[in-house]
Amino acid sequence: MSDRDVPARNAEEAVPPRPAPRRGWLGGGMGLPRAVGRVSQTALSLVITFLGLLFITFLIGRIIPIDPALAVVGERASQAQYEAARHALGLDQPLLKQFGIYLRDVLTGDFGKSILTARPVVEDIARVVPATLELATIATLIGVLLGVPAGVAAAVSQGRWPDQLIRFLSLIGYSVPVFWLGLIGLLVFYGKLGWVAGPGRLDVSYELAYEFDVVQRTGSILIDSVLSGAWDVFANAVSHIVLPAGVLGYFALAYIARMTRSFMLEQLAQEYVTTARVKGVPEWRVVWVHALGNARLPLITVVALSYAYLLEGSVLTETVFAWPGLGLYITNALFSADMNAVLGGTVVVGFAFIGLNLISDILYGLVDPRAATRGGS
Amino acid sequence: MSVAAAPRAGGTGWRAWLTTDTPGSRLQARSVQAYLAWLGFARNPLAMLGLAIIVALILMAAFAPLIATHPPNVQNLRERLLPPGSEGHLLGADELGRDIWSRIVYGARTTLTIVALVTLTAPVFGVVVGTAAGYLGGWADRILMRITDIFMAFPRLILALAFVAALGPGIENAVLAIAVTAWPPYTRVARAETLTVRRSDYIAAVRLQGAGPARIILGHVMPMCLPSVIVRVTLDMAGIIVTAAGLGFLGLGARPPLAEWGAMISTGRQYLLDQWWVATMPGLAIFVVSLGFNLLGDGLRDVLDPRGADR
Numbered sequence: 001m002s003d004r005d006v007p008a009r010n011a012e013e014a015v016p017p018r019p020a021p022r023r024g025w026l027g028g029g030m031g032l033p034r035a036v037g038r039v040s041q042t043a044l045s046l047v048i049t050f051l052g053l054l055f056i057t058f059l060i061g062r063i064i065p066i067d068p069a070l071a072v073v074g075e076r077a078s079q080a081q082y083e084a085a086r087h088a089l090g091l092d093q094p095l096l097k098q099f100g101i102y103l104r105d106v107l108t109g110d111f112g113k114s115i116l117t118a119r120p121v122v123e124d125i126a127r128v129v130p131a132t133l134e135l136a137t138i139a140t141l142i143g144v145l146l147g148v149p150a151g152v153a154a155a156v157s158q159g160r161w162p163d164q165l166i167r168f169l170s171l172i173g174y175s176v177p178v179f180w181l182g183l184i185g186l187l188v189f190y191g192k193l194g195w196v197a198g199p200g201r202l203d204v205s206y207e208l209a210y211e212f213d214v215v216q217r218t219g220s221i222l223i224d225s226v227l228s229g230a231w232d233v234f235a236n237a238v239s240h241i242v243l244p245a246g247v248l249g250y251f252a253l254a255y256i257a258r259m260t261r262s263f264m265l266e267q268l269a270q271e272y273v274t275t276a277r278v279k280g281v282p283e284w285r286v287v288w289v290h291a292l293g294n295a296r297l298p299l300i301t302v303v304a305l306s307y308a309y310l311l312e313g314s315v316l317t318e319t320v321f322a323w324p325g326l327g328l329y330i331t332n333a334l335f336s337a338d339m340n341a342v343l344g345g346t347v348v349v350g351f352a353f354i355g356l357n358l359i360s361d362i363l364y365g366l367v368d369p370r371a372a373t374r375g376g377s
Numbered sequence: 378m379s380v381a382a383a384p385r386a387g388g389t390g391w392r393a394w395l396t397t398d399t400p401g402s403r404l405q406a407r408s409v410q411a412y413l414a415w416l417g418f419a420r421n422p423l424a425m426l427g428l429a430i431i432v433a434l435i436l437m438a439a440f441a442p443l444i445a446t447h448p449p450n451v452q453n454l455r456e457r458l459l460p461p462g463s464e465g466h467l468l469g470a471d472e473l474g475r476d477i478w479s480r481i482v483y484g485a486r487t488t489l490t491i492v493a494l495v496t497l498t499a500p501v502f503g504v505v506v507g508t509a510a511g512y513l514g515g516w517a518d519r520i521l522m523r524i525t526d527i528f529m530a531f532p533r534l535i536l537a538l539a540f541v542a543a544l545g546p547g548i549e550n551a552v553l554a555i556a557v558t559a560w561p562p563y564t565r566v567a568r569a570e571t572l573t574v575r576r577s578d579y580i581a582a583v584r585l586q587g588a589g590p591a592r593i594i595l596g597h598v599m600p601m602c603l604p605s606v607i608v609r610v611t612l613d614m615a616g617i618i619v620t621a622a623g624l625g626f627l628g629l630g631a632r633p634p635l636a637e638w639g640a641m642i643s644t645g646r647q648y649l650l651d652q653w654w655v656a657t658m659p660g661l662a663i664f665v666v667s668l669g670f671n672l673l674g675d676g677l678r679d680v681l682d683p684r685g686a687d688r
Contacts, residue, residue, distance in 0.1 A: 045526075056527070056531070057539065175664055176664050176667075177660065180622075180642055180664070339542065342539055349535050350531055
């Protein structure tokens, strides 16, 4: 996810640098009025951010060089027909009023029709989102399950080889383009070694089995095939998802390991760690229970952010792996100049992005009252 | 310059002049500072490696016609998809028989153009907004930072994609799209730096001398932001290169005959399993250059902005 590397750096800033020790689940000692005030302030800034996001996509939709009215009526239409089309599309209204109309449409779930599929964009998006969520979730799992222990190991052995190795891996994560890493992965593990299946979510021969034998409850092939007991479909889906999820997961791993390392270094330097050691608590318990316990909550925000960046990084990954998710949908729409679909997809990713950022902010506020009083910036 | 600024006769020449702890002029004081920073930087082998990569990239772009073994856009269908090392093609030939090494060399120009244009726009805009917000405070600060937050909340690649989709493909539009999504972090960095200096005595002194806000911001606040912004720009270069390559890979960057690394990977995709070099080589170029910028940025950060070093 270059895009990951790019974003990952932003994410580093977004996380307040100094996590405080836990103090009960509401952060301890905060009056109710203050909590209400904070919630309403958060809600207000959330609304403004959403409106800003929609205004930007609205403006992007207005700067296309193609005149939408002309596209509807064609070159040879009379002036009256052209005016009628403009009126029907609301293009003769003032810009702010047009934005109002756009806002109303989006809030009622109307992103217009896709030119490419001739279906409402919302339906299309609902159909492709599960594939993206499945990919991003598995990638995040890989990132957490490997990244957290790696980060702890790096912090414990600061300056020695495990630390250098983690540093090296995350440096590569910041430098390598995700789509290229994906292609190299395909070349090596699919083309040369034959360990994994190729692009797509399933082999063609299993697609029919999936259509007929598997009850599609969630849209996630992995979950649905297990629920229906179709283990052969499940095995095939696993062999397809391993590589794209591994590639995306590598970027999550690099980021999570780096952040875990810095959280752990901070915790291990605290006096309570010394106290625990003096008391004779075994070293593994000091590291994995005491220190990691306090680093755990800021880590949740890191994981939320990394999930958000994976959603974005999936655009390029899905293109490489022909993974029929939201990213591939947006890029396909790009090439058909299908602006409704492009902007609809952009708004959905933007909403998910803001939502995940918000969740991480709230979690952070719960852990560290100081972060909340600073106003979050 | 005053006489004191000249190297002292009979001493050990430039080195003594550069390391003195009693500089005789402003120029000398600055030179000493820069020299000591350089010594610190040069002690870090990885940072020097990064610097070497970037210098090599710039030389490659500047002397592309001398370094390239073939013209980058001349097709030769008899030599299409030749493997590396055959018939004078160092890194092989692509699907139109063009020499991949030569196209990578010329592609360095495209990459540097994009990087230079983004560097000239996004950080400048971001620093102006950030210093203004930080120095003016109050409502101006709130509104400017709210707008910054909105752009910050956007997924960058997706926003860039939407922009390019609306504006049409091409280098200029790719640059514009990347710049539009890249400025907010600079605003934050510049604002944070401004907040630390705006109450300081030297600013008060300048204000008492009658300087207006514009003069204070431009002449006395912005220079304080430069070190952290330079570090940030260098670290961002890698991201900019990778994003630009991503746009090129999706067919939204440079238009066809022009050599661009991302677009080269994209065409190589079709031949991935049988002619692996077509997609692999330009990707290696992107990786090495962006690694170079990351190493250089880390090194610069250690020297210029030690506070951020532990991140």
